[in-house]
Amino acid sequence: MLGEVLILGAGVSGLATLEYLNTQGTSEVSSYTLVGGKESLSLKKLPQTNVDGRIVLGTDEIPDPVRGDLYDIAVVSPGISPYSEIFQAAQKKSKRIISEVELAYLELPIRWIGITGTNGKTTTTTLVAHMLNEMGSFAIAAGNIGLPLTSLVAKFKQDFDEAKKRADCEKSETFYAFSNGRYEAVVTDEKQEGASEEFPDAFPWIVAELSSYQLENTFLFHPKIACLLNVAPDHLAWHKGFENYRSAKAKIFQNLEKTDYCVVDIDDESTLEIARSLQEAGKTVFVVSSRPEEIFVNFFQGKTDASNLKNAAYLDPDTKHLNLVLEGAHYDIGEAAAFPLKGEHNVRNMLAALSLVSIATRNTSRFKEMPAQNFADALAKALKSCPALPHRIEEVATIDGVTFVNDSKATNYASTLVALKALSNESKVLLFGGKEKGIELTKDILDALGSECEAIVCFGEAGKRCQAELEAFFEREPGEAGEIQKESKSKNKISASKRPEIYGASNLEEAVSTAEKLAKKLRASCILLSPGFSSFDEFSSFEERGDAFNKIVYGLKNKDTKSQKKTDKPMS
Numbered sequence: 001m002l003g004e005v006l007i008l009g010a011g012v013s014g015l016a017t018l019e020y021l022n023t024q025g026t027s028e029v030s031s032y033t034l035v036g037g038k039e040s041l042s043l044k045k046l047p048q049t050n051v052d053g054r055i056v057l058g059t060d061e062i063p064d065p066v067r068g069d070l071y072d073i074a075v076v077s078p079g080i081s082p083y084s085e086i087f088q089a090a091q092k093k094s095k096r097i098i099s100e101v102e103l104a105y106l107e108l109p110i111r112w113i114g115i116t117g118t119n120g121k122t123t124t125t126t127l128v129a130h131m132l133n134e135m136g137s138f139a140i141a142a143g144n145i146g147l148p149l150t151s152l153v154a155k156f157k158q159d160f161d162e163a164k165k166r167a168d169c170e171k172s173e174t175f176y177a178f179s180n181g182r183y184e185a186v187v188t189d190e191k192q193e194g195a196s197e198e199f200p201d202a203f204p205w206i207v208a209e210l211s212s213y214q215l216e217n218t219f220l221f222h223p224k225i226a227c228l229l230n231v232a233p234d235h236l237a238w239h240k241g242f243e244n245y246r247s248a249k250a251k252i253f254q255n256l257e258k259t260d261y262c263v264v265d266i267d268d269e270s271t272l273e274i275a276r277s278l279q280e281a282g283k284t285v286f287v288v289s290s291r292p293e294e295i296f297v298n299f300f301q302g303k304t305d306a307s308n309l310k311n312a313a314y315l316d317p318d319t320k321h322l323n324l325v326l327e328g329a330h331y332d333i334g335e336a337a338a339f340p341l342k343g344e345h346n347v348r349n350m351l352a353a354l355s356l357v358s359i360a361t362r363n364t365s366r367f368k369e370m371p372a373q374n375f376a377d378a379l380a381k382a383l384k385s386c387p388a389l390p391h392r393i394e395e396v397a398t399i400d401g402v403t404f405v406n407d408s409k410a411t412n413y414a415s416t417l418v419a420l421k422a423l424s425n426e427s428k429v430l431l432f433g434g435k436e437k438g439i440e441l442t443k444d445i446l447d448a449l450g451s452e453c454e455a456i457v458c459f460g461e462a463g464k465r466c467q468a469e470l471e472a473f474f475e476r477e478p479g480e481a482g483e484i485q486k487e488s489k490s491k492n493k494i495s496a497s498k499r500p501e502i503y504g505a506s507n508l509e510e511a512v513s514t515a516e517k518l519a520k521k522l523r524a525s526c527i528l529l530s531p532g533f534s535s536f537d538e539f540s541s542f543e544e545r546g547d548a549f550n551k552i553v554y555g556l557k558n559k560d561t562k563s564q565k566k567t568d569k570p571m572s
Contacts, residue, residue: 002029002073004065008090009077010036010057013100016148017075018053020107023154026051031066035059037086060086062093070095075103078144078213083240099217101210104149106220108157110203113356114221114252116210117229117265119415120349121145123341124229125209127353127386132205134382135361143208152206160203205360212239212248222255225359227263227352231270232414237438250274253283261286261311263355265348266299275299286311286326286359288351290344293317313351322351324376326358331376339383343393343422354379391546393419393530396553399560402519404553407530408546412437413445419530420452426526428453429515431508433460434533434545441466446473455501455518459511461537467504474499507538508545512552 002024007017014034021029031052040057052066065071074094080087091097098106105112115125125141132139142149208223215221216239231246239245253262253274264275265288276299279285289295292314312325315336322333333354336347358379361367367375388394391408398404403426407419416432430453441449449456449470458467501518505511508529515527535545 004071005032006071006074007034008080010040011077013148014077016150020150020154062089099214101214102218104153107153111205112223113207114223114226116249116252118232118234120229121209123349124352128356129207130386131357131382139205141207144211145209215251216248225261226252229265230268234412261359288313290315290347313355334380345418396550397557403526405528406546406549408542410530411534413532416530416532427524428526428528429455429518429524431457431511431529433458433463434531435537436462441469453500454522454524457503457511457514459505462533470502
């Protein structure tokens with residue numbers, strides 16, 4: 001019984017929660033109130049339902065519950081910070097506040113794989129769901145990747161409740177509220193002797209991409225396998241600092257038991273520390289690294305080597321093969337270059353995906369008795385069939401010798417640095433900017449921008465601030481948008497001792513136009529959209545920003561094609 005429910009936020013997850021509650025009826029939900037917040041827009045009329053409901057928009061004020069003194073539960077959308085006025089107001093009128101992820105898990109505690117990290121979440125989540133389906137398991141990618149988790153609950157909960165009664169599941173959990181707002185898990189159904197070890201085939205693996213926002217308000221969320229890819233400064237204003245942000249990411253592991261798996265990429269110092277703390281806490285840690293020396297020297301502190309490694313995935317430095325070790329058994333997956341995803345960052349994503357999929361499938365009836373090489377071949381075949389994702393270092397078109405690359409998914413500095421490294425052999429004009437986050441451009445970022453870029457065009461809400469910081473760092477005179485004035489002394493990729501040209505643009509279209517002129521003047525081989533900021537100043541999502549970039553580029557391509565046809569027309 002959920003009782004009286006408060007929903008905070010009228011975005012995708014808020015509306016998905018509303019839709020789910022409408023399916024439950026008065027036996028589960030006595031009433032609901034959706035508060036959209038000050039910035040919320042108008043919604044359609046209240047959905048048809050037997051549940052008492054109301055929608056309040058355009059305000060952060062929280063109305064009193066319909067019946068009791070406090071809401072039994074408040075479900076908060078991921079965009080709402082715990083430090084915001086609306087959250088604080090809801091906290092005073094609710095017994096407890098949880099995320100949509102927590103609600104979905106508590107309603108459907110079946111087979112969960114949780115994946116988080118600053119970068120690479122969507123790629124890894126997509127890889128895992130695709131590979132599991134290719135290998136005969138039923139898997140659905142959901143969460144931050146786009147499909148709200150509560151939308152899965154309505155689809156599978158009835159079957160789960162029936163299976164629970166038959167004790168086909170190991171256990172199920174419920175929760176109870178207390179006057180001080182605390183709540184705890186209580187096992188309601190222990191597995192009966194002789195019950196099935198595996199979930200029925202009708203139940204999917206829920207492969208959940210989880211942001212720090214979504215994890216912040218989880219307390220009982222308990223995936224069977226959880227993965228942390230990396231942690232770099234991002235969303236610091238929302239979390240009020242890096243340590244809070246990192247702690248939110250680490251919450252993905254908080255309820256895992258010894259029989260569960262904590263998969264951690266330890267190539268980052270922050271994630272290495274988390275992996276060590278998990279090991280010290282007695283949890284089962286599966287380490288991932290594109291640099292295997294990190295595993296032996298940094299994580300195990302030289303106390304183990306490949307011969308007695310138990311759970312790890314790594315890139316062999318000599319053969320460049322992807323290697324997997326699961327419960328001491330070794331699997332050679334094949335040469336990294338043979339797989340469709342390129343770049344060091346994708347090597348790490350593939351290693352993480354292989355880890356998660358192998359854990360989920362190796363002991364199933366289909367693969368349990370399979371020889372090691374056959375299992376490795378099955379993993380390799382599934383990985384090779386994975387399609388590349390759009391807006392991630394995606395080549396759009398080549399026009400007059402200049403390749404346009406769409407990396408709109410780069411919504412933080414770390415992602416931009418990954419793209420620059422992946423294209424290190426190209427001379428680049430970078431499109432940089434978007435929604436202001438207020439995160440300083442540190443010296444290491446500025447150095448990388450200088451050494452990797454012939455020119456940088458700053459655009460959007462953050463454009464002026466970034467342009468000013470870049471000009472101050474490189475001691476350059478500002479360039480006016482669209483007016484390319486200076487002559488380049490070098491026609492090759494600049495060295496770290498040289499300085500990029502820096503220009504400003506008010507929006508993406510103007511930035512592309514400026515970059516095109518710069519690329520011609522500097523004879524650059526690549527124009528890279530890798531903004532380092534979110535898209536919400538000009539667009540509704542990074543996908544919309546990427547699509548807009550592609551449309552602009554295709555327009556230039558068509559213009560170039562028409563121009564060539566005119567030039568090639570024979571004279572009469």
